[in-house]
Amino acid sequence: MRQKAGQLIPVAPTAVEIRDHFWAPRLRVNRRIALFHQYRMLERTGHLEALRLAWKPGDPNPPHIFWESDTAKWLEAACLSLATHTDAKLQGLVDQVIALLAGAQGKDGYLNAHFTVVEPGKRFTNLRDNHELYCAGHLIEAGVAHFQATGDSTLLNVVRRYADYIDSTFGPGPDQRRGYPGHEEIELALVKLYRATREARYLHLAKFFLDQRGQTPNFFIAEAKTRGETTAPSFAPAYYQAHIPVRRQKEAVGHAVRAMYLYAGMADVAAETGDVALHAACQRLWANVTTCKMYVTGGIGARHEGEAFGENYELPNLTAYAETCAAIGLVLLAHRMIRLEPISQYADVLERALYNGVLAGVSCDGREYFYVNPLASLGRHHRQPWYGCACCPPNLARLLAGLGGYIYSVAPGALYVHLFIGGSARLELDGQRVQFTQETRYPYAGTVDFTIRTARPAHFVLCLRLPDWCRGDYGLAINGRQTRPAAHQGYLHLERTWSDGDQVRLDLPMPVERMVADPRVADAANCVALQRGPLVYCLEQADHDVDIHTLRLSDRAKIRARTDARRLGGTVVLEGSAYSQRHAALYAPLGRPSKVRSTHFRAVPYHLWDNRQPGAMRVWLPRAF
């Protein structure tokens, strides 16, 4: 059965201008600081030099198997940036990197420096571990982004040649291989390439990789035998989501980033093919992730070991892994789930991850990054300028550079607003041009003013997401007149013939909420996490005299939200009274006198933590008895 009708097409980032107090400064830092900082790091670590293929045995610093993925993500980020903001210097760097990539490509289209100069005989001999197809996927995404940003098909042609080579190598044909990547990514990239070129082969190859995955006999086990491997592999097939066919998967397992990229690819193929079983698998896996395996910050992948999902409700705070790339992967998946079905929970989760787990990944100055995102720290966890495995920094850069693409979708006769971000979008709704603007202090204030500019009246349904954090007591007015439309799957539907200058005001009260977790989350038992609007808050030692880990919060304590224009570059802090508790011994019977003193606390948005002097942090705060 097929179901392609009713899909929501995302409005491209090139059609969206972000112009607000919150994101615009961050995107500026991303464009002007982070992209150049990252380029320098790619240069310094030898990522770019590697593409000259000059490395010889005995030389230091051999090209690593997945360096192309870092370079490609940076390139994609730079292209997305150039698509909305011209920058001659950045353009120059992009052109250089593209030239290097083109020069590193083999005559047959293959493109991976490591397997060209370091282990030339080992090409595609270990799909389980060697990341070639993962790198290829990122190169393809970069090629599409470059083409869409500039109209120049130089890089697109390079990656098409590589995709064609892969397509000739893998497939159901008699001389083709039945394998699939140990680190998924190429599936979603091939759908992007298909969408950019309308070349059906790429979609078929994406579907082929998905269909092969987890079949019996297991490809990775057979492949290891072929290599003559005698030692047991570090991970079982479930680590690679290759334990059973994808359509039968129900629980998110294994490496969290790989899982997200796989599910995103599944959603993409489902969107293009109308494959109901694939869509249903996505829905099941989404439900498992977001109701059993997600931190309140939108972080996922609780375990350090294998950067992997734990069991349901296994969500430790101090030892949370919650890789930045995994939260980004959740955004990518949510974005694709929205395309398949306009249900607000997808955008709710997207927003939770974006404003918390993802945004925490980069420092305010754009020069330091978190790879791991715990929900509590004793003071030794800090952002780093770079990582040996540098997947997260350029992944953040490309997400931010393409942020405009996550705000809106259109469907026949409908405009969906998923995120409340000030700026404007140039839309085509049923062939008619509409300019749509948002003005808001979101996420610090819940009032959003929408304005419609259109040459002639346009009839469409304006669908505004009612966020999950809103308890329902919102206000909505069209041209100053209050209205209370029905909500459909979490979206307020305003159907009308819109005229030029029509204004809509959405008023979302933003009280401070004490969030509690499902009681099965052992590590959040009897604790609350403070949330206001989409922002999850945390305590930092920098704002406190007493050890923040001794603080207890009364359920009745009034918590005040206050704009603090100077702290952390300007933010809204939460303040109130709390108790600081001390015991005489490490363990003592309940009821033995323990010193309690009343004190004040100040919470700051989680995404802003670790931007001052080093210190402890915690999200989940014990309730006071």
Next chain:
Amino acid sequence: MRQKAGQLIPVAPTAVEIRDHFWAPRLRVNRRIALFHQYRMLERTGHLEALRLAWKPGDPNPPHIFWESDTAKWLEAACLSLATHTDAKLQGLVDQVIALLAGAQGKDGYLNAHFTVVEPGKRFTNLRDNHELYCAGHLIEAGVAHFQATGDSTLLNVVRRYADYIDSTFGPGPDQRRGYPGHEEIELALVKLYRATREARYLHLAKFFLDQRGQTPNFFIAEAKTRGETTAPSFAPAYYQAHIPVRRQKEAVGHAVRAMYLYAGMADVAAETGDVALHAACQRLWANVTTCKMYVTGGIGARHEGEAFGENYELPNLTAYAETCAAIGLVLLAHRMIRLEPISQYADVLERALYNGVLAGVSCDGREYFYVNPLASLGRHHRQPWYGCACCPPNLARLLAGLGGYIYSVAPGALYVHLFIGGSARLELDGQRVQFTQETRYPYAGTVDFTIRTARPAHFVLCLRLPDWCRGDYGLAINGRQTRPAAHQGYLHLERTWSDGDQVRLDLPMPVERMVADPRVADAANCVALQRGPLVYCLEQADHDVDIHTLRLSDRAKIRARTDARRLGGTVVLEGSAYSQRHAALYAPLGRPSKVRSTHFRAVPYHLWDNRQPGAMRVWLPRAF
């Protein structure tokens, strides 16, 4: 300055007979099942065959660098067992293993199969990683145990030759090396050897290893350079407690087992030399471990990474490492701290670790072992019959086989009772023979009856530990007459001229206590751990219909202790009412209706968990609001 006077000399296990309801059956399982099971595993894994030195390059299963330590710990356990319980079959196995060890020894005294047949050129080239001195220490302990158990000096002579070889290799002399072991153990072993032989060289060598440790320039860094090592080591010197000289160490850091063995060796050398600075360092490190880095079970070493201590109060439950060997190491250290100072907190911690963190390491049937001891489980953590790194099983076996040695100490004119374990001890107090017996249902009941048998009246102080879990409302009677002696540093001092047949009854009420942790232990916030007497309890899924992780315990709920003669081989369970809490969503605002239902809970001693069908477990129980 020297301070040797006033030391407490432990009563040897050979002078103690354990005859009770709790330990005696476990020690029987240890003697009759565990020791033979472990011997078979040593045989099956090639530990014993390795000692024939028949391995050749190309052969499978090369002898591992630390196999001798496993074999030696087993041998020590077997000898301790033979010292109190003859067993011809076990004696035969011991003789065989000793013959193998003697045969594997080089002409120069060196004894390590790996560096004899696998990497013969690498002897003592990597003290940081290669465990040769660690293995040597365990061999020495086995040699002393064998001599003390049997009077036979065969193995003692073997290990003396090895110790002499090491003594000639390491030292301050012009042709000697200044190194020290990456895994401590030989220090405490050399003191044992010194005590058994009165050969001062061994004590000096122990002191030399301690004194060299952490000096600048760092030996491990220099040694790595000598080897021409170019890759960075996995761990910094602090992992090996080699970051600063031992006398200046204040915080327990790095690998927890190594730390315990080091501190134990420091305490031993302090006891023999009266080195006040060394003793003070032990006191500081002890205080740090037991007030900031110890689980309520007596487990230590919170982190999986490096099997290491975390920061102060970093005590996660689900991901606790708490290696069995580390809890054993804490017992070993406590035992030595008692020798230096009769303060009850040492025995309090010894008891906490012994009855909880250590004893959990072995299944009731003696055939399965925990290496890692979390304080919460989602159901997938289970004991294994053996481990690739098999340090814990024989370590448990030797601790249990020598348990009698931890109960009593004597000092001039004084008998100290540290543990309440039924049985009898043959003592010499100021030259007079005394037989001292305990009868008790401890740890399930707090009444202990002591009887003194002596040919003629004997004047001494009987010092009974008043456990930290006792709130002070104890009863004490001599020959039926209540008395209330002063407590000195946690010991009740009964000074009198004791006559044959004198009886003392100590009555320790054992209410169920709800223990709370220092508020800085983030992962125990707003939770209680149930404890009764020395036993820490846990909930197991096997005793509950509802998910135990949803349970909340009211502070007011009455908790009943009930003897359950059938459950888990007979134990005392704790029962009461609790709430099971459910939420509609993974995260929701506090106050949104959540389903609560009243239910019952049953807690079992932590050391007995995972002896039934697999399932979830937790120690820290959230309090109900």
